[in-house]
Amino acid sequence: MQRTHPDVRTSFLRTNLRQIVGLTALGLAVIAVLTTLSFFHFSKKMYQVIYAQNMSSVSQLAGYFTRTFDTKIKSCFQILENAEILIEPEQQLLEDGVMEKLELVVTKTDFSDMGVVDLQGNARNVNGKAANIYDVQFVQEVLAGNRYISDTAYNKEGQPYLLLAIPMHQRGEIAGILYGRYLIEDILYDVEWETEGDCYFQIVDSQGNYITRSNSADAWADGSTDLWTELERYDYHDTTTADKIAENMHQGESGTFYCTYEDDGRYVSYQPIGINQWYVFSALPEQNITEYASSMRQISLHMLVQILLCLLAGALIPLLYIGRVYYMIRDKNTTLEVHNRMFQLVLQKTKDIPFEADLPKHEVILHSPRFEGGNYTLNLADIRPSVLFAQEKLDATCYGTYQKTYADLMRAKTGEPEIVQLRMFGEMTWFKIMLLDVYRLGADTRVVGVLENYEEQKQKDMEIERRRQQAIHLSRRSQHDFLTGLFNRETFEEWVDLYLGSEPERMQAFLILDLDHFKEINDTMGHTKGDEVLRDVADALRHQFRRDDLIARLGGDEFVILLKHLDSDAVIEKLTGALGQALRRTYTQGETSLSISASIGVARAPIDGTTFAELYPKADAALYAVKRRGKDSFQIYHPE
Incomplete structure (x- = not known):
């Protein structure tokens, strides 16, 4: 080896x-x-990733705020339209009775003030203050049949508010304007978007004025100057300029940009709210990232x-x-x-339930903290109207309304919000179903919407309707006609029967009076002039007869009088002839002049009867005998 x-x-x-x-x-x-x-x-x-996730969250939160704000404004207009129903067609817009009804609505809603404006620009609010409206654009836009919402205004306490207005209709025609003032802080009450997170938000109107002032310590803008002045202070990266941002806003477009001021940076997103060219600005400080x-x-x-x-x-x-x-x-x-x-x-602050329908997968996903895991998935077949009705999850009275909404959903079509009653979380609840958006990516089609909890508003609507019916009932039970101040029919009948029962032997005269050519005045000069004529006739009747004679308006242009303690037909003829002469009048409006007169039918008590029910048809027969002869006269009833 x-x-x-x-x-x-x-x-x-x-x-x-x-x-x-x-x-x-x-x-x-x-x-x-x-x-x-x-x-x-x-x-x-x-x-x-941190930047992208934060900007995505800011944009989503701003989008949800925009939809919430829009829904709140629509709810305000719905309250105004419900309030319009309370006003009777015969009521004068500026009278106390109208103000009392509007004051009731104010106490039941978040409106700080409500009022009306007539066709002449005269205005009155629930506090009793009268004024004359000189804002021609505001009046013209509403009287043209459009809804109106103002830019930011400020009350005496310096609180910003919005003025919302709708046209008021009486007998199918626009008779004036119904408006309400709503504090912006009340509109934004349910959207506490600045309480959590690093981003902050500010809203500006079409003039660049700040509607809301951010409480964030990171906010550059303090509201002392307008948006355009603020934008000129900043240094922008890439191709963004203050003029380009202003141009995008004037065109109603959204956008994002990065800017610096005194070595401090901000990532900013701006989106239109959809009202009066208002925008919501969401800012994320670079320092936080x-x-x-x-x-x-x-x-x-x-x-x-x-x-x-x-x-x-x-x-x-x-x-x-x-x-x-x-x-x-x-x-x-x-x-x-x-x-x-x-x-x-933000979602946890509301009872609303956002949802997303995936049409190709035939699924709908509901989002709510009340679901286990925060969401719940259903097959679209499980929410068909027939299925929900069979399972007692859909109120029968809402079947047709929900069927229309379901059809729009399946066609991927947005439409007007619909209010239905559904069984959710074990109890029947009123919801406003809104299909907000449809987006398509290839074969993928999805519909985004929200089930807005409408239970509280429904209860308010039902309470307003109950009080309206109660007011109508009380009006019918009152003793006097609201327009002329004379007795109404029910009270007149009671007094006539009571008096004639106590004086069965003395002569009394029962007169029915009908105005000639009154319809022509209503049709030509309008109902306001017609109401003026009726009040003039009522005043003439009060001056023509004694204080203890009974006078009433039965309705329309029909009046009745009971003349007490008369000696003969000659006295009746003398008084009736003088009345006819006193009611011959001419009314002028512009270049149009029309004259009225009176046709009068007379029945006598106790000769022709001793009750209202007996005297009325005989005096009415005498009245129509006068009309057949040519009107403007009187006739005492004779059996022949």
């Missing part, structure tokens, strides 16, 4: 050791370099040093540290996920 010289073996071992040490050092250096490069790549990627990323980078740097040290010590220790790193990264990712889903906090 050949023997190796010791010096050769030593040299060989040294050479191999140097090679091993060199290869190990080279390997460690390569690992260190690759690890360092991976660290910087990880830091950059982590920053991008940088601080979070720096914290993560510092942690990662510490981990890198520890890993490199562990590589020198052996293979086991790095593995232990890798396990530690895994758990640290997992915890940080959990924190990041919670942070990036902050818009879920």
Whole structure:
């Protein structure tokens, strides 16, 4: 056997050791370099992910706020339209009775004030204040049949509010304007978007004025200047300029940009709310992302040093540290996920249920904290009208309405919101179903909507309707006609029967009076002029007869009078003739003039009867005898 010289073996071992040490050092250096490069790549990627997740959350939260704000405004207009129903067609818009009804609505809603404006621009609110409206654009737009919502205004306390108005209709025609003032802080009450997270929001109107002022300490704009002045202060990256942002806003477009001011940066997203060219600006301070990323980078740097040290010590220790790193990264990712889903906090503030329908998969997913896991998936076949009705989950009175909404959903078509009663979470609840958006990506078609909890508003609507019916009932039970102040039919009948029963032998005259050509005045000059004529006739009747004679308006242009204690037919003829002469009048409006007169029928008590029911048909027969002869006269009833 050949023997190796010791010096050769030593040299060989040294050479191999140097090679091993060199290869190990080279390997460690390569690992260190690759690890360092991976660290910087990880830091950059982590920053991008944090930024993208935060901007995505900001945009989603801003979008949800926009839809919530729009829904709130629609709800305000719905309240105004419900309030319009309370006003009777015969009521004068500025009278006390109208103000009392509107005041009731104010107490039951979040409106701070309500009022009306007539066709002449005269206005009155529930506080009794009268004024004249000179805003021609506002009046013209509403009287043209359109809804109106103002830009920001401020009350005496400096609180910003919106003015919402709708046209009022009486007998099928626009008779004036119904308006209400709504404090912006009440509109935004349910959307507490600044209580959590790093982003902050501000809303501006079409003039660039700040509607809301952010409470965030990171906000640059304090509301002391308008948006356009603020934008001129900032330095923009890429091709963004203040003029370009203003141009996009004037065209109703959304956008994002990055800007700096005094070495401080902001990532900003702006979206139109859909009302009066208003925009919501959502801003994310760069410092918050940088601080979070720096914290993560510092942690990662510490981990890198520890890993490199562990590589020198052996293979086991790095593995232990890798396990530690895994758990640290997992915890940080959990924190990041919670942070990036902050818009879920807004969802927890409401009873609404957003949903997404995946039409190709025939699935609909409902989102609510009340579901286990936060969502619930159903097959579209399970929410068909017939299925829900059979399972007693759909009220029978809402079947047709829900059927239309379901058809729109299956056709991927948005439409007007519909109000239905569904069984949800074990109880029947009123919801407003809104199909908000449809988006398509290839063969994938999805519909996004929301089940807005309408239970509270439904109860308010039912209460308003109950009070309206109660007001109608009380009006019918009152003693006087609301327009003329004379007795109404029920009260007149009771008094006539009571009086004639106490005076069965003395002569009394029962008169029915009908105005000639009154319909022509109503049709030509309008119902306002017609109401003026009726009040003039009522005043003439009061002046023509004694205070203890009974006078009433039965309805329309029909009046009745009971003249007490008369001596003969001659006295009746004298009084009736004088009445006819007093009621011959001419009314003028512009270049149009029309005249009225009166046709009068007379029955006598006790000759022709001793009750209202007996006297009325005989006086009515005498009245129509006058009309057959040509009107403008009177006739005493005779059996022939």
